[in-house]
Amino acid sequence: MVNSRRFLSFLKLVATSNLHYFRGLSYLPPMKTIHDILTLGDPRLYESCEPVRHEELPAVMEWVQQLQEEMANIRKVYGFGRRIAALQLGIVKRLFYLNLDRS
Numbered sequence: 001m002v003n004s005r006r007f008l009s010f011l012k013l014v015a016t017s018n019l020h021y022f023r024g025l026s027y028l029p030p031m032k033t034i035h036d037i038l039t040l041g042d043p044r045l046y047e048s049c050e051p052v053r054h055e056e057l058p059a060v061m062e063w064v065q066q067l068q069e070e071m072a073n074i075r076k077v078y079g080f081g082r083r084i085a086a087l088q089l090g091i092v093k094r095l096f097y098l099n100l101d102r103s
Helices: 004-014 054-078
Strands: 083-085 096-098
Touching: 054 083, 054 096
Parallel strands: none
Antiparallel strands: 083 096
């Protein structure tokens, strides 16, 4: 199990921003299915994502859960996949999910 305090400290270093999740300056509609995930070549993936602000840290756990669920869906459908960026799901933040499971 992940130590929540250490995890949040790590996320503070890796992910911090002044954009709001689907509501702020930069908007992408929420992804609905695995086929909605933005993939290589989509110009929206070249948007600049700012770091997550300190006040947004409570939302990070929800974002990580969404990323984890989508990574599991990708692995189930395609049989591979290790990482996904938040921007691929429409979360305009400097955040990514990396699956280190050896299975």
